[in-house]
Amino acid sequence: xxxxxxxxxxxxxxxxxxxxxxxxxxxxxxxxxxxxxxxxxxxxxxxxxxxxxxxxxxxxxxxxxxxxxxxxxxxxxxxxxxxxxxxxxxxxxxxxxxxxxxxxxxxxxxxxxxxxxxxxxxxxxxxxxxxxxxxxxxxxxxxxxxxxxxxxxxxxxxxxxxxxxxxxxxxxxxxxxxxxxxxxxxxxxxxxxxxxxxxxxxxxxxxxxxxxxxxxxxxxxxxxxxxxxxxxxxxxxxxxxxxxxxxxxxxxxxxxxxxxxxxxxxxxxxxxxxxxxxxxxxxxxxxxxxxxxxxxxxxxxxxxxxxxxxxxxxxxxxxxxxxxxxxxxxxxxxxxxxxxxxxxxxxxxxxxxxxxxxxxxxxxxxxxxxxxxxxxxxxxxxxxxxxxxxxxxxxxxxxxxxxxxxxxxxxxxxxxxxxxxxxxxxxxxxxxxxxxxxxxxxxxxxxxxxxxxxxxxxxxxxxxxxxxxxxxxxxxxxxxxxxxxxxxxxxxxxx
Numbered sequence: 001x002x003x004x005x006x007x008x009x010x011x012x013x014x015x016x017x018x019x020x021x022x023x024x025x026x027x028x029x030x031x032x033x034x035x036x037x038x039x040x041x042x043x044x045x046x047x048x049x050x051x052x053x054x055x056x057x058x059x060x061x062x063x064x065x066x067x068x069x070x071x072x073x074x075x076x077x078x079x080x081x082x083x084x085x086x087x088x089x090x091x092x093x094x095x096x097x098x099x100x101x102x103x104x105x106x107x108x109x110x111x112x113x114x115x116x117x118x119x120x121x122x123x124x125x126x127x128x129x130x131x132x133x134x135x136x137x138x139x140x141x142x143x144x145x146x147x148x149x150x151x152x153x154x155x156x157x158x159x160x161x162x163x164x165x166x167x168x169x170x171x172x173x174x175x176x177x178x179x180x181x182x183x184x185x186x187x188x189x190x191x192x193x194x195x196x197x198x199x200x201x202x203x204x205x206x207x208x209x210x211x212x213x214x215x216x217x218x219x220x221x222x223x224x225x226x227x228x229x230x231x232x233x234x235x236x237x238x239x240x241x242x243x244x245x246x247x248x249x250x251x252x253x254x255x256x257x258x259x260x261x262x263x264x265x266x267x268x269x270x271x272x273x274x275x276x277x278x279x280x281x282x283x284x285x286x287x288x289x290x291x292x293x294x295x296x297x298x299x300x301x302x303x304x305x306x307x308x309x310x311x312x313x314x315x316x317x318x319x320x321x322x323x324x325x326x327x328x329x330x331x332x333x334x335x336x337x338x339x340x341x342x343x344x345x346x347x348x349x350x351x352x353x354x355x356x357x358x359x360x361x362x363x364x365x366x367x368x369x370x371x372x373x374x375x376x377x378x379x380x381x382x383x384x385x386x387x388x389x390x391x392x393x394x395x396x397x398x399x400x401x402x403x404x405x406x407x408x409x410x411x412x413x414x415x416x417x418x419x420x421x422x423x424x425x426x427x428x429x430x431x432x433x434x435x436x437x438x439x440x441x442x443x444x445x446x447x448x449x450x451x452x453x454x455x456x457x458x459x460x461x462x463x464x465x466x467x468x469x470x471x472x473x474x475x476x477x478x479x480x481x482x483x484x485x486x487x488x489x490x491x492x493x494x495x
Contacts, residue, residue, distance in 0.1 A: 084385050093380050101159055101336060104385040113381050114389025118397075120375045121163040121390070122269065127418065128164035128364045130272075130410050132172045134181070135362055137397075137404035138299040139164055142363035144394030146354025147387060150368075153350035154343050156384045158332055159376065161391070162354050165367035166426055167320040170229050170473055172364070175310035181362075185304035187314035188359030194318050196352025203345030210322060216437030217446045218480045219323040222316060224430025225457030225476045227423050232460075234419030241413020244284065248275030248417025268422055275414035284411045293405035299398050302362035312470070316477035321367055323433075325351055328368035335373070336382050445487045453480040 084104040091106060093099060104110050121143070129139040146162040154160075168188065175184035202210065238245040252271030256264060263270065279285050325347050333340040347368070355365040372390075376382050397403065434441075434450075441447050455461075457476035464470075 082388070084383060087383075097380070098336070099381040099383050101157055101338070101382050101384050104383045105381065110381075110383065110385050111389050113375070113379055113383070113386040114393060116375050116379065117161055117372050117386055117390035118393045120372050121161050121369050121394075124166075124269075124369065125163035126407055127269070127272070127422065128166065128169065130407055131169060131415060131419070132176070132184075132364065133408075134172075134364050135300050135302075135404060136407040137399070137401060138301065138361065139358070139363040140394050140404075141299050141398035142354070142358035142361060143366060144391045144398065146351075146358060146366045147391035147394065149354050149357070150347070150350040151384055151387060151391070153353070154346045157338070158329060158340060158343050158347055159336075159372075159382050159384045159387050160328060160332065160347075160368045161372045161387055162351060162366040163369045164364045165317070165321065165324070165355075166422070167223075167226055167317045167324075167367070168314070168365045169423075170226055171313040171317060173230075173233060174313050174471060175307075179305065179307050179310050181302060182305040183307045183310040185302060185359045185362060186306040187311050188363075188365045189304050189356050190306070190311045191314045191317050191321070191365055192352045192355030192357070192359055194315075194352070195321050195355060196349045198318070198322060199345045199347070199349025199352055201345075202348055207326065207341070207344050210326065213481065213485070214319060214323060215484070216433050217439045217450055218484050219319070220430045220433035220437070220439065221450045221453045221480045222319055222430070222477055223323070223433060224427045225453060225473055225480075226316070226320060227426025227428075227430065228454070228458045229460060229473050229476075230419065230423040230426075231458070234416060234423050236416075237412050237419055238416030241279070241284065241411055241416060244275050244279045244282070244411055244413030245416035245420070247278050248272060248414045249420055251275060252417065252421045268418060268425075271421070272410070272414055272418050275417055276410055279411035279414060284413070285409050287409065290402065290405045290409055293401040295402050296399055297401050299401070299404070300362065304359055312474065316473050317365070319477065319481070321351060321355075321365075322348065324367045328373075331373055332382075335376065445484065445491055449480055449484045449487065452483070453477075 084102055087099045087103040087105060088094070090104070091109070093105075099105060105113070125140065125143055126136055128134070129136040143161075143163055147160070150158070150160060150162050168191075171187055172184045175187050198210075248271050251274040252267050255270045256267040259267065276285070326344060329340050329344055329347050351366060351368065358364060358366055372387075433439075439446055439450075441450070453476040456479060457472045460472035461475060462471045463475070
């Protein structure tokens with residue numbers, strides 16, 4: 001793992017954010033300037049995708065992009081970014097009432113809610129680096145930084161935590177097999193830049209074109225393919241440690257069946273802990289790295305490399321992240337009773353920048369987390385102050401290599417049990433999109449597109465053109481997106 005100059009640069013970025021935290025609202029970025037700055041995150045003058053020093057270029061470019069976001073003057077009533085109104089007496093929430101995004105409880109209670117958000121994101125955020133082999137503490141660091149960046153760009157109006165996205169699992173695994181971790185990070189970076197560019201377009205043109213390009217039948221199919229395409233990886237881990245895998249899977253099922261509330265939402269992580277403990281008792285956990293790890297230190301950073309053959313594997317992820325972010329903003333809007341359509345572009349851009357920054361330093365790509373929506377529903381606290389607490393807390397937790405070493409030593413059997421449950425659940429979530437959106441499968445176009453894409457993705461039907469290999473997920477995505485538009489247009493032309 002190569003070292004990266006990101007340590008001092010991250011400190012500069014943190015100082016930049018701290019000097020900007022009192023700026024409450026964000027001006028639209030001029031499309032031409034913003035696009036130029038986004039592209040500069042990837043390409044040095046005369047460099048191209050293979051240019052060296054991409055990590056330092058990204059960190060140099062991100063502050064410039066942030067400086068391009070200028071706060072307008074909305075008068076004396078503009079609220080400071082780190083200022084919240086006290087809800088009532090700050091101690092109680094009346095029946096049927098909620099703590100709004102611009103309110104907070106007393107600070108001890110707000111910190112308590114923030115800790116709950118950390119716990120809610122914890123399991124899912126760490127599963128991605130555990131499965132992919134990325135450094136867990138590095139992923140956690142960029143998850144915390146990304147959350148703070150998201151809150152700034154969305155003007156403190158969209159309560160959300162940015163954790164590791166499962167959509168990256170398949171392309172990361174494929175990219176690592178050919179070019180190692182650095183090549184996978186290059187794909188994460190490009191995904192983030194594209195997503196940020198989409199956010200800029202949405203700020204200018206609205207969300208209508210996304211709804212046209214990605215109807216529920218398409219997004220549900222892509223999500224299902226990403227989950228079920230990983231069935232082979234789950235099998236390989238499962239058979240490598242079958243006893244621990246069976247115990248892990250059974251534990252997940254039992255916890256999910258008998259528990260309620262928060263414990264039910266983290267049943268997969270609880271099952272992983274149980275499987276880990278059993279493997280430790282059986283002597284299947286290698287503890288040498290845990291013993292030698294320091295208690296407090298900066299996470300390790302890795303510089304990405306850019307290989308177009310690896311980058312192409314990540315393109316379907318952009319579509320999933322778009323769907324996840326749009327769905328999240330709509331969910332928060334419904335829960336809070338506030339129209340957040342004007343923040344849709346900001347949310348996409350913020351997640352894109354957070355993913356870009358994470359990939360530049362060795363972390364996994366991010367997305368808005370549904371797990372934390374559960375905490376808000378249970379507590380009736382939608383205050384963004386709690387998410388600032390969660391983001392800062394995640395950064396502090398990332399400074400313990402000992403903690404990261406424990407996670408990195410997760411036995412393969414436990415990963416197998418988790419993989420069977422998790423990858424299958426991701427696939428079923430795709431079906432849930434169909435059900436919730438009432439996709440009409442009596443329509444032959446919908447039926448053909450979904451069915452064909454699923455077989456292509458699950459069977460991993462690939463084809464090679466020159467140096468490029470297009471795997472099952474890419475081909476399934478092309479069939480779903482392009483095929484649906486073409487067949488729909490032909491069908492409409494007959495009417």
